[in-house]
Amino acid sequence: MAIHETVPFMTPSRPDLEADSWAFALEIYARPGVAEACLKLQNEAGVDVMMFLMVAYAAIRHRIFLNPSEIRTLDETCGPWREQIVRPIRAIRSGLKSGPLPAPNGETEQFRSKIKAIELAAERLQNQLLAECLPLRHPERNAVDPEELRSVLRSVVMLFLETHGKPIAELLPSIDEIVEAATHETR
Secondary structure, eight states: OOOOOOOOOOOOOHHHHHHHHHHHHHHHHHSTTHHHHHHHHHHHHOOOHHHHHHHHHHHHHHOOOOOHHHHHHHHHHHHHHIIIIIHHHHHHHHHTTTOSTTOSSHHHHHHHHHHHHHHHHHHHHHHHHHHHHOOOOSOSOSSOOHHHHHHHHHHHHHHHHHHHOOOGGGGHHHHHHHHHHHHHTTO
């Protein structure tokens, strides 16, 4: 019989939470297949990848599985930043891949790289905003069940599909790819 030591729940400081969640997002995103899965969710369903990864972070690192109402509140909090700042910056960066003239060329690629760094900084500020409003409570369990993680991440995708009308079935492989990568460290 295994004996489990009870550790008191300690609420992390918001700066620590922001730094840890950002490190988590970068680590998960860098894993094989995850960037492609995240981009598919972003491009085909309008999913906010930063918010998606914050919900995964809450589940994986803090064992907090956000409900649809909490997910909607996170979206309402970061939505204006995403729509007015992050997406326009991303559109400029993406647009430079093919034009207008003088793009694409070596000089415009350097300019595009600078915009990519600005986009990443904007996403970091969004991560900070998400960390500041992430509902923290006593962890719901000791271990992460991949099915529970899959369920909460589907809730995030469903929120964005309300305006895109795409069937979630087409996006399930992308969610599964991210669940596999995120739960790999917890096995």
